[in-house]
Amino acid sequence: ETGVTQSPTHLIKTRGQQVTLRCSSQSGHNTVSWYQQALGQGPQFIFQYYREEENGRGNFPPRFSGLQFPNYSSELNVNALELDDSALYLCASSSGVMEETQYFGPGTRLLVL
Amino acid sequence: SQQGEEDPQALSIQEGENATMNCSYKTSINNLQWYRQNSGRGLVHLILIRSNEREKHSGRLRVTLDTSKKSSSLLITASRAADTASYFCASQHTGNQFYFGTGTSLTVIP
Numbered sequence: 216e217t218g219v220t221q222s223p224t225h226l227i228k229t230r231g232q233q234v235t236l237r238c239s240s241q242s243g244h245n246t247v248s249w250y251q252q253a254l255g256q257g258p259q260f261i262f263q264y265y266r267e268e269e270n271g272r273g274n275f276p277p278r279f280s281g282l283q284f285p286n287y288s289s290e291l292n293v294n295a296l297e298l299d300d301s302a303l304y305l306c307a308s309s310s311g312v313m314e315e316t317q318y319f320g321p322g323t324r325l326l327v328l
Numbered sequence: 329s330q331q332g333e334e335d336p337q338a339l340s341i342q343e344g345e346n347a348t349m350n351c352s353y354k355t356s357i358n359n360l361q362w363y364r365q366n367s368g369r370g371l372v373h374l375i376l377i378r379s380n381e382r383e384k385h386s387g388r389l390r391v392t393l394d395t396s397k398k399s400s401s402l403l404i405t406a407s408r409a410a411d412t413a414s415y416f417c418a419s420q421h422t423g424n425q426f427y428f429g430t431g432t433s434l435t436v437i438p
Binding site for chain 2: 217255258271307318320
């Protein structure tokens with residue numbers, strides 16, 4: 216157990232809807248990164264938040280957005296869901312942007328119908 | 329895409345044998361890490377090797393890094409059925425951004 220929690224564990228949505236996924240970082244960690252993992256693929260970096268500010272973004276459209284709160288928990292929001300958004304969404308926390316080790320949560324599995 | 333490649337995609341071995349998986353990445357790195365994932369759940373950090381290191385050991389794990397070839401390998405010795413999982417390499421570049429490989433699915437047959 217890493218101390219990183221995510222909710223919900225599973226979610227089913229329909230195309231065009233919006234979804235919010237949540238992540239609670241490990242105690243003492245101020246940096247949260249989000250990843251999308253399609254079936255049979257490696258995780259792809261979506262973005263990172265450090266002290267409530269976005270600190271880097273991967274190749275994802277603007278309909279993927281996020282927030283980080285003062286307690287360093289984080290949300291990933293996806294608007295106008297598409298079928299290809301079906302994936303496992305992972306968050307990882309670390310104690311700083313230069314910290315080498317990330318600790319991953321169990322993930323949220325999203326299915327878009 | 330910054331995503332690296334891993335091979336083989338799938339590997340099936342008998343318990344007690346060694347398992348070797350390889351990873352290639354695209355641009356210069358600060359470090360390279362290996363993770364394990366069971367049944368599509370969260371990733372567990374296994375071992376990290378920095379760009380100025382060539383080999384590292386941790387228990388039954390041995391990782392090598394060749395920065396001239398932009399490649400790394402993970403060796404699991406004396407494999408166990410409990411080692412059955414997917415294994416991913418992740419290269420760390422500027423800041424704290426990681427780029428994962430495509431993964432190797434390892435099956436260890438008891």
